[in-house]
Amino acid sequence: MSVTIERVVGAAITRVIPDLAGLRIAVFREWPYLYEGSHAYEEKFLATYADSPVGLVVIARDGERVVGASTALPLAQNSDEVVAPLVAAGYAPADVCYYGESVLDPAYRGRGLGNAFFVEREGHARAYGFRVATFCAVERPVDHPARPAAYRPLDGMWARHGFLKRPEITTSFAWQDLGDADETAKPMVFWTKELR
Secondary structure (H helix, E strand, O other): OOEEEEEEEHHHHHHHHHHHHHHHHHHHOOOOOOEOOOHHHHHHHHHHHHHOOOOEEEEEEEOOEEEEEEEEEEHHHOOHHHHHHHHHOOOOHHHEEEEEEEEEOHHHOOOOHHHHHHHHHHHHHHHOOOOEEEEEEEOOOOOOOOOOOOOOOOHHHHHHOOOEEEEEEEEEEEEEEOOOOOEEEEEEEEEEEEOO
16 A cells, blocks of 8 residues: 555644554664653653644554654744753744654655655644744764664755754753663754744
């Protein structure tokens, strides 16, 4: 079957939260996130998108099965860990669309779906009048013992979509790594794109 792409906005996101929660847990177990997730946390976190009339989930389906997803939310509706560094860098929250994540089943990678996620989110951000799109990505040490030898960062794709890495704008998120007993803070670096 061919993969279809669908934008789901606002309250309609509620119906895809269980699928998205499972996909996030599965994909974020991989390098570089190594995330030990739980469905309870994921469903609570993802409800933020459904609670916003401008919240977006882009869904990739193979038939009825969700094989990929990508999110966006107004910056003003994000946590302080996301908002504060951007405000300190001079951005007005009302101007910024924050891209939460893109997750894709490994069997569906290399088919252009990651690019489609960026195109769909940018279309959404422009339609709602945002001036800037941004996201942040984890920065793991290059010599981390769990880093796969064949790992290729996504920096090239992000740059092709017009995003600029902003090492001067950082934050940290805490989560439990696979095999760890406790959460630890991870450094995150922002990428930004001017939309107009």
